[in-house]
Amino acid sequence: MTSRAWRMKLLPLVLCLSLLSLHGCFFARVSTKNAGILFRTPDEIANRIVDPRRPEARLAALWIGHATVLLQLDDRFVLTDPVFTNFVGTVSKRLVAPGLAPENLPPVDALLISHRHYDHLSPDSIERIRSRISNVLVPEATTDDIPAGSYATTELPWWKSWEHDGLRITAVPVVHVGSRALDGASHPRSFTGYVIEYHDMVVYFGGDSAYRQDVFEDIAKRWPHIDLALLPIGPISPPAEMLPTHMNPAQALRSAHDLRAERMIPIHFDTFINSYDERGDCLRALEAAKNADAQSTLQVLPLHIGEQRVLIGPTSPQRRATR
Numbered sequence: 001m002t003s004r005a006w007r008m009k010l011l012p013l014v015l016c017l018s019l020l021s022l023h024g025c026f027f028a029r030v031s032t033k034n035a036g037i038l039f040r041t042p043d044e045i046a047n048r049i050v051d052p053r054r055p056e057a058r059l060a061a062l063w064i065g066h067a068t069v070l071l072q073l074d075d076r077f078v079l080t081d082p083v084f085t086n087f088v089g090t091v092s093k094r095l096v097a098p099g100l101a102p103e104n105l106p107p108v109d110a111l112l113i114s115h116r117h118y119d120h121l122s123p124d125s126i127e128r129i130r131s132r133i134s135n136v137l138v139p140e141a142t143t144d145d146i147p148a149g150s151y152a153t154t155e156l157p158w159w160k161s162w163e164h165d166g167l168r169i170t171a172v173p174v175v176h177v178g179s180r181a182l183d184g185a186s187h188p189r190s191f192t193g194y195v196i197e198y199h200d201m202v203v204y205f206g207g208d209s210a211y212r213q214d215v216f217e218d219i220a221k222r223w224p225h226i227d228l229a230l231l232p233i234g235p236i237s238p239p240a241e242m243l244p245t246h247m248n249p250a251q252a253l254r255s256a257h258d259l260r261a262e263r264m265i266p267i268h269f270d271t272f273i274n275s276y277d278e279r280g281d282c283l284r285a286l287e288a289a290k291n292a293d294a295q296s297t298l299q300v301l302p303l304h305i306g307e308q309r310v311l312i313g314p315t316s317p318q319r320r321a322t323r
Helices: 003-023 025-035 123-128 213-222 249-259 281-291
Strands: 059-065 068-073 076-080 110-112 135-138 152-155 161-164 167-172 193-198 201-205 226-232 261-267 308-312
Touching (some): 068 193, 076 193, 110 167, 135 161, 193 213, 213 249, 226 308, 261 281
Antiparallel strands (some): 059 068, 068 076, 167 193
């Protein structure tokens, strides 16, 4: 391994130590929680899916963990924020094994990167699946973070679209930050959400975002019907650290309503330790928020890591999405 490669491997650890000195107890406590599992093997997935292709599905979703979801839209596959490594940023350890082994991925028509944080953009993970990727879509100023490969990498500013053989993907605003190595000033918009369209189906992938009503309502004006919203429900605690750039479960439900989504699958919880949250906190808070909104027609569909759900089958009513 070259000296530059070693420096790149060590950079996350150096940054973490710097953050510890800057932010004190928050990062110290999170690092302490990780220290307790550093030598623990991630929980295995029972009966892990080997072939995720579902011929009976028009729309299906498989939660691989954190923000990594394999979407099937008829004959197309889209993969979001792939992370297959046991660590992110060197110090955050995986709690549960990936819900799909990298070698079992089908050919991926589009790989989406929402932003540059280590738990969303993992070069090592991309290299593991490089032979299965055709196209990588990234936010502004992110191409240099993607390892070289035979795939095409395209930067999408907000509201710009990429289209190939009927699969259309549009970058949309979120409320987050794009820094990776204390370089936020040079990457002011290196974060995005995506709207995925194929045939008559529409899926929203939020990556990471704080809650802001006007942002989601603006998306809903352009896509009046969204079949599925993939929305983060954590981390929650401590709120002062999290809410400026993340949404809590109640806000995730509000976002789904603002988007006028028919279904919501929660993501971004119980995979890595990156907050004070205990395992199960986010789902319990989501259930409480859902019970408080009993009149809602939104379908909230929590998945286990490794679970795949067919959301639209061949007998579902046909509908043309309007924009």
